[in-house]
Amino acid sequence: MPDYTTELAVMRQMMGSRDALVVFAERLALVNGIALTDPAALVARLRENKWLHGYCDPTLWPALAPFFGADFKVETTYDRKRVDDYAFGITRAVGAIAETGTIVLNDATTSRRLGALTPWVHIAVVERARIFSDLPEAVAGLGPDTNVIWVTGPSKTADVEGILIEGVHGPGVQIALVV
Amino acid sequence: MRFQQIDQFAAELKADTRAAVYDGSKKGHEKRTKLLFDEYADPDRLRRIAGEVKQHVVENLDTYLPQVEAKLKANGVIVHWAATAEAANQAVLGIMRARGATKMVKAKTMVSEETELAHFLEKHGMEALETDLGEFIVQIDGDHPSHIVKPIIHKNRREIATSFEENGLGAYNDDPQTITRRARHFLRHKYLEADVGLTGANFVSAESGRLVLVTNEGNSRFCLAATKCHIAMVGIEKIVPRDYDLALFLNLLARSGTAQELTVYTEYISGPKSPTQPDGPEEMHVIFVDNGRTEVLASDCRDILRCIRCGACLNVCPVYRQASGHAYRSVYPGPVGAVLSPLMMGDKFPQKADLPKASSLCGACHEVCPVNIPIPDLLLRLRNRAKEENVPSPGTPPMGAWALLASQPTAWRASLFGGKIINYLPTKLLPIPALRAWEAKRSLPAWRGGEFRKWLKTRKGRANVSPPAPSRAEAKKAD
Secondary structure, three states: OOOOOHHHHOOOOOOOOOOHHHHHHHHHHHOOOEEEOOHHHHHHHHHHOOOOEEEEOOOOHHHHHHHOOOOOEEEOOOOHHHOOOOOEEEEEOOEEEOOOOEEEEEOOOOOOOHHHOOOOEEEEEEOHHHEEOOHHHHHHOOOOOOEEEEEOOOOEEOOOOOOOEEOOOOOOEEEEEEO | OOOOHHHHHHHHOOHHHHHHHHHHHHHHHHHHHHHHHHHOOOHHHHHHHHHHHHHHHHHOHHHHHHHHHHHHHHOOOEEEEEOOHHHHHHHHHHHHHHHOOOEEEEOOOHHHHHHOHHHHHHHOOOEEEEOOHHHHHHHHHOOOOOOOOOOOOOOOHHHHHHHHHHOOOOOOOOOHHHHHHHHHHHHHHHHHHOOEEEEOOOEEEOOOOOEEEEEOOOHHHHHHHHOOEEEEEEEOOOEEOOHHHHHHHHHHHHHHHHOOOOOOEEEEEOOOOOOOOOOOOOEEEEEEEOOOHHHHHHOOOHHHHHOOOOOHHHHHOHHHHHHOHHHHOOOOOHHHHHHHHHHHOHHHHHHHOOHHHOOOOOOHHHHHOOOOOOHHHHHHHHHHHHHHOOOOOOOOOOOHHHHHHHOOHHHHHHHHHHOOHHHHOOHHHOOOHHHHHHHHHOOOOOOOOOHHHHHHHHOOOOOOOOOOOOOHHHHHHHO
């Protein structure tokens, strides 16, 4: 069994002494994701695109509700029979990875797997202090949860003639709201 | 003249298909190289170490497999062992019947291609729907994937639009975005109706029992968010020793497979869903599948079991680019398939003994392999096996006369001397038109037979030359 350090698996010149949030936002943008820090900016973006009906984790809604206007319809219970009704889904992320622009979800933190997957727009609420620098650090921090998922940008495919199309089975728009 | 099967297939390939495969694989290869060399000072070191880790696993499967089984059981997972493809399929069917399940949604897994699971389940009255866009298209077309990572690299958008139309997925429209949206709309309701979600696993950590699954489309996540029962079919060689090793392998897999830094979805599954989570499987099964792998392990080609199914060797291979995946008549095409497929045939090895010969041994596959598999060496070993088993080889030039001369020193020396006659032949009067045409534009070099032997004699006693490199056979002994 070869002995090696996981530094080997860290991209060079990525983090340096830079702030993890800056790197995270930059890397997320490279995979066509969006990092925001202001809930008002999030609401403006949703309104602008007419994404007015969505699902929100009930534990997040009290803090977010004041930013949303009466033109929005937000449900805090998810009904799988109306999968196409939700234009957006807001759920908590347990963390993020700066190096790759990844958000980390797990069963304990994410209120509904489906709520984070089926809407066209997924908004993951990430705590700023929970951004890992790189993959080895994030692997070491997987924790005891039986289901952890790293999400790096919107769902995509290049199966048809190698042409990139976003929004295959999962979200076509991936937003991280860093708080 | 008859050719071996793979050559014949390549010769008859449609120009469209060849162009699609050539472009797709070339693009993939170029992006991969750029990414790796931009981001790592010494990317070769990564793949050498990854190769050593995986080789270690392959050689210690007997200790790792029981370790994984114990870990999975402790995590609440039901573990099954399947020696054959049939046993694996029966295990899946058994699980479905026990639950009264009739509908399965499937993520992409190569091992279920090996066992032809979807066909098997359909024959037994179950619905088994492929959800990866490429695999879905392959399924509705009754076709086979032609690439490990890009299953429909051989199809163009017009063919896809036509089959969507024929299958009631909307009027003809060949815009890739429309095609994707239609599949999204159709499949999301299928996930929600399904009883069982089937996936593979890219890695299984022996330390934690975590199954690691990488996808881009989100289909495997949908399978595991919508259904109540998760079945994972996993080849026994998929193990990595520790969670610690995962970062290294994930970095290499995404870059080698699709030239991404990380795939969109990387899932770590170590058991059924958490009790507080409303969505996801309450029951989880892992079926470890052998299907010929222990036979590969027992052979002198066991290095191929390191393979992490990235497809980089397909993309770079000049033969794959010209012949396309279907030429290999196997689940695994390209260089990895040329090694793995004949080995997995067991006694029927001769049926695919042509694959190892369809290679120029250029070594590009070895150079790009994220786990550093010496594919050209393995191809040579398989060629040797074919020779030892006297497998007929159509299309090989008749070498009998040459072999007779080359194996008898006296005859060989005589022929070298006698060959001088060529210098005096009136080549313009050659009786064979093709040779005459060749000679009309070129001049035949003067016969130099025997020169090497003369030179060798005169260099006796010169000791200050470096020794020749060890032969493959010697190098193998040294290992």
